[in-house]
Amino acid sequence: MEAVRSITINDVAAKAGVSIKTVSRVLNREPNVKDDTRERVLAAVQELNYKPNVSARSLAGSRSYLIGVFFDNPSPAYNADVHMGAVLRCREAGYHLLVEPLDSTAADFASQLIPMLATLRVDGVLLTPPVCDSPVLLDALDAAQVPYVRVAPDGQLDRAAYVHMDDRRAAAEMTSHLIGLGHRDIGFIKGHPDHGASHLREEGFREAMKAHGVAVREDWVVQGWFSFQSGFEAAKTLLAAKDRPTAVFASNDDMALGVIAAAHQLRLTVPDDLSVVGFDDTPSARMVWPQLTTIRQPIANMAAAAADLLISGEMTTEDGAPASRLLDFELVVRDSTKPLKG
Amino acid sequence: MEAVRSITINDVAAKAGVSIKTVSRVLNREPNVKDDTRERVLAAVQELNYKPNVSARSLAGSRSYLIGVFFDNPSPAYNADVHMGAVLRCREAGYHLLVEPLDSTAADFASQLIPMLATLRVDGVLLTPPVCDSPVLLDALDAAQVPYVRVAPDGQLDRAAYVHMDDRRAAAEMTSHLIGLGHRDIGFIKGHPDHGASHLREEGFREAMKAHGVAVREDWVVQGWFSFQSGFEAAKTLLAAKDRPTAVFASNDDMALGVIAAAHQLRLTVPDDLSVVGFDDTPSARMVWPQLTTIRQPIANMAAAAADLLISGEMTTEDGAPASRLLDFELVVRDSTKPLKG
DNA sequence: CCGCGCCATGACAACGCTGTCAACGCGAAC
DNA sequence: GTTCGCGTTGACAGCGTTGTCATGGCGCGG
Structure with a gap:
């Protein structure tokens, strides 16, 4: 069979009657x-349905047209x-x-x-x-001089470009929603202490409670680990007593589902x-x-924005600080909340 | 800064004292x-921590060391x-x-x-x-002479290599599990009619019922679309009547969750x-x-097997037929099933 | 002892593109 | 009219690897 060159x-x-360099320029x-000239070249490209070869581009030039995504997130x-x-x-x-799952628990992880x-x-x-918060990884990337953008990083914000949403404000809004419904006895299940978002969400919760003049009952603030099981267990302790909250704010959906199961x-x-109420809007939430x-976290949008920064190369602001983008979240009210009955 | 060559x-x-061609050979x-010689080269590779450049390899040779994954599956x-x-x-x-999401509903999809x-x-x-069942896609791939392996394809099995599991037998085993628990009044929610697995699972269900001498009540076999909502609605009709099944077999987990919600x-x-009971073992199932x-579908294993076929190039058996691999499923018994009470 | 063939190795071109640099043409400035 | 400068274009040399082909050495049979 004739090879398809x-x-x-x-x-x-040849078709456009110019040199290859000019085509390259266009x-x-x-x-x-x-x-x-540009138009003539473009026309030829169209007509021949020419697609540049990425390997050749990357070999000759400095760009590979490839972006890697590293991840080690338990949530598919x-x-x-x-x-x-x-x-x-x-x-x-x-x-x-290019997707690269990472096993950050492995010793030779980096x-x-x-x-x-x-x-x-x-x-x-x-x-x-x-993984975006692993100093080891970040160091390795820096050493290899590979540009990177972090999505929803936790701290070390001055280290590199990042994209994030306002977890704190989102948690505050959610808390206000609950309070607006008449709830005063609100339990809170914290997220995994290693995740930055956990702290932000807790802060937002406390902030909103304070703003509305509602006291936080510390024995109703319990530790969770972002897993269904941890939410389930936290809820059991929270709900077992006669004296129990009328609403529970779990720091993510998986735990919220655990709360519902416990209920x-x-x-x-x-x-x-x-x-x-939960946080994330995972498919399971529905x-x-x-x-x-x-x-609802703007996950896809954050990723898109991150890709944008990478592609455009705008990794730093004019004054040399890492670039960043803040995206909007959305409070999705469904059926698990209800005004407190008289 | 000095460029890191x-x-x-x-x-x-140079280090091994051989020609580059010999290194390439090794x-x-x-x-x-x-x-x-081989050992000397390998030692040098180790010592220098040399990694071949994929772009150069792909440009010079015939392999790119890149495998694409096309998908359009609604389930993350x-x-x-x-x-x-x-x-x-x-x-x-x-x-x-390389991952490439596809929008198979788009007109210019291929x-x-x-x-x-x-x-x-x-x-x-x-x-x-x-997407593995899209004739348009398959044709395009054939035309471009790109090898491909299908995971859990539906029909046209003689067209190309594939990897699959025995949906029919799995459904039969699940049905037997239910019957073994004492259930006789079993409802069945069918999957999306466009998915091959839907038919296989229904067949397995009917087979097992027949094998155990249990009659299938056709009014308890209802159509679903693999979505939570469709399972929810199907269950409502199934469970509304006084005369209702004691067990429901949903063709996938999302629908099974709909059944639970309806219940x-x-x-x-x-x-x-x-x-x-459901089918798939999605994260939500827990x-x-x-x-x-x-x-539990061996999804990761199927994908690994498929990658295997691609990499090894064993796309056809000795007699020219497409290669295939059959992987094992697993019946996971959890808490949503129980022996029928006396 | 000569010649043939095979194993082991290397020289060199080629892959498709981009970077560098030189060359050309044309209008502005002198 | 000549020079200078800039916008525009092309020639050519790589980029790091593999494919092709040539070369040299060595064992073995005649």
Whole structure:
């Protein structure tokens, strides 16, 4: 069978009657090409349906048109959102996405990715929690001089560009929603202490309580680990006593689902006997009854914004500080919350 | 700052005192290299921590060491599992994974990916449901002469290599589990009619019922669309009547969760008043109370096996038929099933 | 002892593109 | 009219690897 030789820049150059370098210039949007010439080249590209070869580009030039995504997030939904958001933005810009799951518990964790960086020459990487907060990883990336953008990082914000949302304000809004419904006895389940978002969300909760002049009952603020199980257990202690909250704010959806499960088991009806809210808007939040009131994180948008920074190369602001982007969240009111009965 | 020139094959060749071609031979496991020489080269590679440049390899040779994953699956958990399984196997073999979400509802659906194939020169692609059953996509891939392996395809099995599990037998086993628990009045919620798995699962259900001599009540076999909502609605009709099944087999977990939600709403207790089972073992299956009895699909393993076929190039059996691999499922018994009370 | 063939190795071109630098043409400034 | 400068273009050399082909050495049979 005849090998299908693909169309090269030479073919385009010949067709347009210019040198390959000029075609290259047009393709890379370099300045100093006459409009006339540019159009002729573009026409030839169209006609031949020419697509540049990424390998050749990356070998010859300094860009690989490849962006890596490292992740070690236990939530598949989160990862999928990230991929989706990033890949869409990448596609627009002619970039492609390389996914690399990482096992951050492995001892040789950082060494897993150095070979990849060396082999692929990615133009940048996109880091999501929790790996985006690993100093080891960040150091390795810095050493390899690979640009990176962090999504929802926790601290060390001056270290590199990042994209985030206002967890604190979101938690405050959610708390206000509960208070607006008449709730005063609100329990809070904290997230994994290693995740920065946990602290932000707790702060937001406390802030809003204070702003509304509602006291926080410290024995109703319990530790969780972002897992269904931890939410389930936290809720059991929270709800077992006669003296129990009328609403529970879990720091993420998985734990909120645990709360709902615990409530079921204790024969409490949600939302009649207990309002429950979560944070994240995972797919599971809609797969229970009652469907969960929660905060929708703009995960895909954050990933897209991060990809944007990487592609445009705007990793620092004019004064040299790391660039950042703040995206909006959304309070999604569903069926797990209800005004406190008289 | 001094540019960090990375280590090339030249450096290794110099250090080992051989030509670059010999290094290349060692790296590619080509024959006709003296053991002595091979060891010397390997030592130099180790010492310099040399990593071949994928772009150069792909440009010069015929392989890109890149594998693409196309997907358009609504379930993020499914996609994540696929990525994970595939990427792990790829890593072992020095390959990398490129993810490409596809919008199969878009009109120019196939044209989205042709550029990518032309640009990236991937060595193969991995197709998951539902895109793995798109004739348009398959045709495009054939035309572009890109090898591909399908995961859990529906029909046209003689068209290309694939990896699958026995949906029918799994459904039969699940049904037997229910019957073994004493259930005779079993409702069944069908999956999306466009998914091949739907039919297989229904067949397995009917087979097992027949094998145990239990009649299928056709009015208890209702259509669903694999979504929570469709399961919820199907369950409402199923459970509303006085004369209702004691167990419901939903063709996937999302629908099973819908059934549980509907049961809650109707004040039926699962599993005391009703046993519910699903299929897939999604993360959500464990985030409800009671946790769902379901079938664990070996998604990651299927993806790994598919990557395996792609990498090894064993796309056809000796007699020219497409290669295939059958993987095992697992029946996971949790809390949503219970022996029928006396 | 000569010649053939195979194993082991290397020289060199090629892959498709970008970076560098030189060259050209044309209008402005002198 | 000549010079200078700038906008525009092209020639050419890599980028780091693999494919092709040539070369040299060595064992073995005649």
